[in-house]
Amino acid sequence: MSDTNSVAIMNQVPDAAAGVRAESPLHHADLATVAHKGNKIGGVHFREVGLMGHLTLRCDPNNAELIGAAARVLGVELPLTPLSSVESGGTIVRWIAPDEWLITVPNDQSFDLETRFRAEMSGHYSLVNGSGGLTIYQVSGENVVDMLKKSTPVDLHDSEFPVGKVVSTVFAKSGAVIRRTGANEFELLVRRSFADYLWLWIQSASAEFGLVVEA
Amino acid sequence: MLHIYCPHCCEYREEEEFHVKGQAHLARPLDPEACSDKEWGEYLYFRKNPRGLHHELWVHAAGCRKFFNVTRDTVSYEIKEVYLIGEKPSVVAASVSAK
Ligand SMILES: [Zn+2]
Numbered sequence: 001m002s003d004t005n006s007v008a009i010m011n012q013v014p015d016a017a018a019g020v021r022a023e024s025p026l027h028h029a030d031l032a033t034v035a036h037k038g039n040k041i042g043g044v045h046f047r048e049v050g051l052m053g054h055l056t057l058r059c060d061p062n063n064a065e066l067i068g069a070a071a072r073v074l075g076v077e078l079p080l081t082p083l084s085s086v087e088s089g090g091t092i093v094r095w096i097a098p099d100e101w102l103i104t105v106p107n108d109q110s111f112d113l114e115t116r117f118r119a120e121m122s123g124h125y126s127l128v129n130g131s132g133g134l135t136i137y138q139v140s141g142e143n144v145v146d147m148l149k150k151s152t153p154v155d156l157h158d159s160e161f162p163v164g165k166v167v168s169t170v171f172a173k174s175g176a177v178i179r180r181t182g183a184n185e186f187e188l189l190v191r192r193s194f195a196d197y198l199w200l201w202i203q204s205a206s207a208e209f210g211l212v213v214e215a
Numbered sequence: 216m217l218h219i220y221c222p223h224c225c226e227y228r229e230e231e232e233f234h235v236k237g238q239a240h241l242a243r244p245l246d247p248e249a250c251s252d253k254e255w256g257e258y259l260y261f262r263k264n265p266r267g268l269h270h271e272l273w274v275h276a277a278g279c280r281k282f283f284n285v286t287r288d289t290v291s292y293e294i295k296e297v298y299l300i301g302e303k304p305s306v307v308a309a310s311v312s313a314k
Contacts, residue, residue, distance in 0.1 A: 082223065082224050082225045082226075082279075083224055083225075083226070096279065097223060097279035097280060097281055098223050098279070098281065100279075153228075153229035153231060153232070154228070154229075167224075167278070168277065168278050168279065168280075169228070169232055169277055169278060170229075170231055170232055170277045175277050
């Protein structure tokens with residue numbers, strides 16, 4: 001398609017071979033050292049899953065052609081049910097709004113995925129690579145819900161917030177996309193510019209339960 | 216604290232996730248150049264301030280970032296209904312519905 005070719009895409013993954021170093025938003029916190037020296041047991045566990053490929057897809061959910069093309073590219077159907085997510089291999093697709101999804105893949109696959117989207121889809125849609133602006137915090141442990149309750153007004157009870165549910169909400173006067181990945185395991189998708197603040201917040205909010213940093 | 220139902224997320228969320236964006240159903244004049252100063256000024260600046268039922272535009276700012284309409288009682292703050300953009304309210308003030 002000619003309109004497809006007019007979109008300029010570039011591989012945003014820093015090229016290590018060319019000497020370009022990639023730093024996740026919490027690079028400065030040196031979590032490997034914190035993990036080595038810090039608590040080994042505690043009620044909250046924290047891990048940064050940095051340097052993933054983050055793609056925001058927007059299109060009309062009633063456009064069967066686009067929805068079908070997205071499913072072919074992703075190998076999995078876009079979740080159309082509000083606040084749901086699907087996972088397939090390393091690809092996670094989160095419902096953000098009726099016409100918006102946030103897709104994450106291992107970073108080395110993001111350029112390929114973007115290229116295939118551009119080849120398969122045409123017409124009125126939008127695909128934005130936000131990899132440089134986002135990071136993921138994995139929080140888990142027996143007190144993880146207690147820590148999250150201090151940070152967000154969303155109802156986290158199992159009956160209201162089952163595994164796989166995803167919500168965009170306020171988090172510690174900032175924002176986060178929260179997804180439940182297990183009974184006591186959540187994923188927080190946060191902005192790079194808030195990453196340090198939220199890392200400090202989570203340390204403070206977890207202090208009474210004991211925080212175990214993993215790297 | 217209001218508990219507000221987002222018709223896009225299909226669940227109730229806390230008020231702090233939302234912003235109110237003022238009076239709903241404001242139709243922008245199709246041809247602004249053809250408006251008198253009075254018509255354009257009223258479109259831009261003049262808003263209802265009723266005691267009782269009010270139709271407002273809200274946005275789920277921290278959530279899905281979608282807009283929707285709310286019918287709210289400005290005396291009790293009670294939200295009477297939530298409805299999508301493009302839909303008409305079903306709860307309307309007696310003086311309006313009598314017309
Ligand atoms: Zn919403």
